[in-house]
Amino acid sequence: MNKIRKRKFNTYYWTCVxxxxxxxxxxxxxxxxxxxxxxxxxxxxxxTLDERGAYAFPDGDEDE
Known part of the structure; x- marks a missing residue:
């Protein structure tokens, strides 16, 4: 399921470009x-929607 979601967002990003x-x-x-x-x-x-964004932009509160 994650692979389908990843492909969906990659397609969305390429469409925007x-x-x-x-x-x-x-x-x-x-x-x-x-x-x-x-x-x-x-x-x-x-x-907000892509789970890869959580890894790219971690919250500062989680480190403490």
Whole structure:
């Protein structure tokens, strides 16, 4: 089950990157706005939903 979840999130992250690149190439929107949207759309699910986010960003209270 974890492998399916990992593949699902990897597919989501790659989709966000492809959409951002297409927006940079084909739109007149400032690239800073597109980049910030990409970062928000990938980091929020990574930190809150993906269990790999717990290992990448551990809470400071657990060390004490």
């Amino acid at each position: 492809v959409v951002a690149v297409c927006m940079i190439v084909f739109s007149n929107i400032d690239w800073d706005t597109i980049f910030s949207g990409l970062m928000a759309s990938t980091f929020i699910p990574f930190y």
